[in-house]
Amino acid sequence: MNLQQRDKRVNWHPYTQMKTAEDAVPIVKGKGVYLFDDEGKQYIDAVSSWWVTLHGHAHPYIAQKVSEQLHTLEQVIFAGFTHEPAIQLSENLLQLLPDNQEKVFYSDNGSTAVEVALKMCIQFAYNQGKEKTKILAFKDAYHGDTFGAMSVSGRSVWTKPFGEMLFDVVFIDTPTSDNLENLKSQIKDIADEIACFIYEPLVQGAAGMLMHHPEDLSELMKFCKEQNILLIQDEVFTGFGRTGKLFAADYLTEKPDIMCFSKGLTGGTMPMGITTSSSEIFNAFLSEDKYKTLFHGHSFTANPLACTAALTSMELLLSKETQEKINLIHEKHKEFSKTLQQHSRVENVRQTGTILAWDFKTEQGTSYFNTIGKFFYKEFLHRGIIMRPLGNVMYLVPPYCIASEDLDYIYDTVLQVLDMKFD
Ligand SMILES: *Cc1c(COP(=O)(O)O)cnc(C)c1O
Numbered sequence: 001m002n003l004q005q006r007d008k009r010v011n012w013h014p015y016t017q018m019k020t021a022e023d024a025v026p027i028v029k030g031k032g033v034y035l036f037d038d039e040g041k042q043y044i045d046a047v048s049s050w051w052v053t054l055h056g057h058a059h060p061y062i063a064q065k066v067s068e069q070l071h072t073l074e075q076v077i078f079a080g081f082t083h084e085p086a087i088q089l090s091e092n093l094l095q096l097l098p099d100n101q102e103k104v105f106y107s108d109n110g111s112t113a114v115e116v117a118l119k120m121c122i123q124f125a126y127n128q129g130k131e132k133t134k135i136l137a138f139k140d141a142y143h144g145d146t147f148g149a150m151s152v153s154g155r156s157v158w159t160k161p162f163g164e165m166l167f168d169v170v171f172i173d174t175p176t177s178d179n180l181e182n183l184k185s186q187i188k189d190i191a192d193e194i195a196c197f198i199y200e201p202l203v204q205g206a207a208g209m210l211m212h213h214p215e216d217l218s219e220l221m222k223f224c225k226e227q228n229i230l231l232i233q234d235e236v237f238t239g240f241g242r243t244g245k246l247f248a249a250d251y252l253t254e255k256p257d258i259m260c261f262s263k264g265l266t267g268g269t270m271p272m273g274i275t276t277s278s279s280e281i282f283n284a285f286l287s288e289d290k291y292k293t294l295f296h297g298h299s300f301t302a303n304p305l306a307c308t309a310a311l312t313s314m315e316l317l318l319s320k321e322t323q324e325k326i327n328l329i330h331e332k333h334k335e336f337s338k339t340l341q342q343h344s345r346v347e348n349v350r351q352t353g354t355i356l357a358w359d360f361k362t363e364q365g366t367s368y369f370n371t372i373g374k375f376f377y378k379e380f381l382h383r384g385i386i387m388r389p390l391g392n393v394m395y396l397v398p399p400y401c402i403a404s405e406d407l408d409y410i411y412d413t414v415l416q417v418l419d420m421k422f423d
């Protein structure tokens with residue numbers, strides 16, 4: 001049996017209808033921006049393997065550092081114990097965040113980082129004897145697939161079977177200069193009951209790379225603060241350079257109370273989630289009363305290997321070379337946007353830093369089930385590029401190490417594929 005046949009016998013893939021799915025592509029090796037299948041075919045990873053890979057696959061420096069850590073200390077319980085990689089990572093990360101962020105809580109992925117943030121906010125009110133259990137979120141939000149994270153995500157085909165079991169969330173539109181006053185009055189009516197507002201800053205990834213302006217978000221954040229609503233800024237996707245700056249926070253004038261990180265955190269090397277908090281939040285859990293403790297943890301909390309991968313990835317991220325590459329991607333995307341904008345089958349071209357997205361005009365309308373995405377996916381794969389359209393939304397989120405020529409190849413291929421005949 002080959003890898004594909006063996007895979008089919010035993011594996012259940014994420015976000016995949018296994019009845020109709022094509023055989024999974026067996027990847028045997030990664031190097032930089034490339035992945036290689038079992039027949040030696042090379043693919044450019046234009047989606048950073050689900051938006052996580054920053055410096056390329058099998059990065060030798062990260063591999064070396066993680067390997068050294070593996071031979072020193074691979075794992076230790078994080079309740080009652082600590083270690084250098086976790087301390088150093090927390091110190092380094094906090095230095096880069098808005099200056100009100102003072103504590104780091106570790107977990108395993110983006111969804112758990114969100115769960116922790118939600119529990120912090122709900123218990124923040126509880127510890128003060130207040131009943132505040134409503135949560136505010138954006139209509140098309142995506143914050144993960146666990147139950148809490150699903151609850152604060154927009155209701156969609158992904159959440160449908162669980163609808164009844166998701167907790168009550170008030171969904172609002174993303175802010176524009178036109179609707180801001182309306183949003184404020186909507187929030188004001190129920191502000192007393194709202195524990196927190198969770199949002200993806202600037203770019204709503206899974207919703208289809210929807211973008212909003214930092215000025216409008218800043219104003220909404222400011223208003224929520226005035227209404228004593230805690231702010232959870234989910235930077236799971238936007239963090240670590242994706243938006244052109246280190247964090248989406250760097251575009252905003254207001255500071256969140258809590259921040260969530262994952263995807264790019266370890267440079268795509270290992271799973272890890274982080275929830276940071278202000279001292280105001282942290283202090284509300286300090287008590288002689290044991291019931292005021294944050295009773296949350298995971299077996300692998302602050303795993304030393306993942307901490308080391310994150311530390312090393314952040315070192316690479318801050319290097320002049322990487323910062324220049326991020327700028328280069330930004331500039332090249334911007335240039336290509338102009339060409340895309342003129343294409344008759346393209347609309348809503350949008351960009352934030354290294355993220356470039358556009359809608360393919362289609363009769364089918366915008367839907368995740370739009371078959372055109374599948375068509376494009378296969379055409380790109382055939383041409384050695386991994387792209388994964390969300391319905392009719394096409395986007396590029398390349399690793400920062402991508403060479404200029406590889407970007408050009410992707411752009412050329414996009415134009416070729418856009419002009420294909422189908423239906
Ligand atoms: C991907 C994502 C999550 C969930 O992260 P997982 O690691 O997939 O659980 C949460 N929030 C945002 C904004 C994301 O893009």
